[in-house]
Amino acid sequence: MSAPRAGRRTPTPRPPAGLPDDHATELAEIVERALLDQRRNIADGLEGALARVPRILRGPVRKVAGG
Amino acid sequence: MTADVREAVAAGHPPEVLKFARLVGRAPEDVAVLADVPEQEARAYREAVTELLFDDAAGRLRPAAAAAPLLPTKVLAIIAEKALGPLVCARLASLVDGRRAADVAGHLDPPFLAEVAAELDPRRVAQVLRGIPTDTLVAAALELARAGEHVPMGRFVGSLDEAPLAACVEALSDEDLMRTGYVLEDMERLDAIFELVGDDRARRLLRDAREQGLDAEADVLVGHLDAARRARLLAEDDAPTATTEPA
Numbered sequence: 001m002s003a004p005r006a007g008r009r010t011p012t013p014r015p016p017a018g019l020p021d022d023h024a025t026e027l028a029e030i031v032e033r034a035l036l037d038q039r040r041n042i043a044d045g046l047e048g049a050l051a052r053v054p055r056i057l058r059g060p061v062r063k064v065a066g067g
Numbered sequence: 068m069t070a071d072v073r074e075a076v077a078a079g080h081p082p083e084v085l086k087f088a089r090l091v092g093r094a095p096e097d098v099a100v101l102a103d104v105p106e107q108e109a110r111a112y113r114e115a116v117t118e119l120l121f122d123d124a125a126g127r128l129r130p131a132a133a134a135a136p137l138l139p140t141k142v143l144a145i146i147a148e149k150a151l152g153p154l155v156c157a158r159l160a161s162l163v164d165g166r167r168a169a170d171v172a173g174h175l176d177p178p179f180l181a182e183v184a185a186e187l188d189p190r191r192v193a194q195v196l197r198g199i200p201t202d203t204l205v206a207a208a209l210e211l212a213r214a215g216e217h218v219p220m221g222r223f224v225g226s227l228d229e230a231p232l233a234a235c236v237e238a239l240s241d242e243d244l245m246r247t248g249y250v251l252e253d254m255e256r257l258d259a260i261f262e263l264v265g266d267d268r269a270r271r272l273l274r275d276a277r278e279q280g281l282d283a284e285a286d287v288l289v290g291h292l293d294a295a296r297r298a299r300l301l302a303e304d305d306a307p308t309a310t311t312e313p314a
Contacts, residue, residue, distance in 0.1 A: 013115035
């Protein structure tokens with residue numbers, strides 16, 4: 001259960017074209033924040049997960065997970 | 068974050084605003100500008116953001132998913148509840164074999180399972196839910212309803228096979244069915260749900276909704292029903308004629 005390491009692969013979608021620029025910018029910032037929150041959530045979760053893996057299995061798990 | 072649909076409707080938020088708010092973990096007011104664009108565009112944007120979030124998570128969680136088969140399901144369930152949390156579990160559930168995900172789900176407490184269900188990838192929710200026993204699904208549905216999580220319920224309930232769907236419809240209150248129906252992800256399933264609800268309950272549900280000021284919800288539901296059912300329900304009920312037509 002390695003720490004996250006993948007880079008972003010999908011570009012941030014453009015908000016609907018009919019929105020005024022300031023509203024579109026607000027939405028894009030909200031989406032960016034949601035993405036960062038999710039990444040932090042994943043990093044925190046994975047960090048705690050390995051400690052819960054039975055000691056005898058930690059080596060194989062690390063090997064498969066690349067940690 | 069939970070979205071109270073009644074308050075949101077009272078505030079004038081259409082379903083797409085509620086769904087987007089739930090997706091990005093914000094209050095509906097924060098994304099209310101989406102009400103200013105056509106529903107189809109708002110939906111397309113939500114789907115693109117869904118893809119962004121879930122694909123980004125998949126890229127980060129694939130190594131952990133690869134290690135999951137090494138661990139017993141009971142151990143995975145403990146790790147899920149004690150370390151990973153519902154969001155990470157839901158993202159992982161999309162990356163592991165569906166049967167194994169269902170096995171792990173069987174070891175989770177219903178409240179936690181409900182939280183996981185609320186975060187499942189909407190593109191794969193049906194696949195993940197398919198292997199979970201009906202009793203467990205009903206318990207999770209009731210937990211979601213209790214938490215006011217009607218947007219995820221709209222995906223969850225709409226993605227169930229017929230038997231668990233029938234059990235959930237029977238277990239959920241009229242109000243929760245109404246709130247869930249308002250934000251149902253796949254409105255094509257609304258008739259199947261109303262078939263299970265039955266005409267008597269449907270009339271009561273619609274009548275009570277209007278008495279409670281939930282006209283917007285009632286209109287959306289009635290507007291998406293099959294024409295024959297709609298005519299039958301409205302003909303035998305005093306509810307005002309709804310003018311909303313399916314998108």
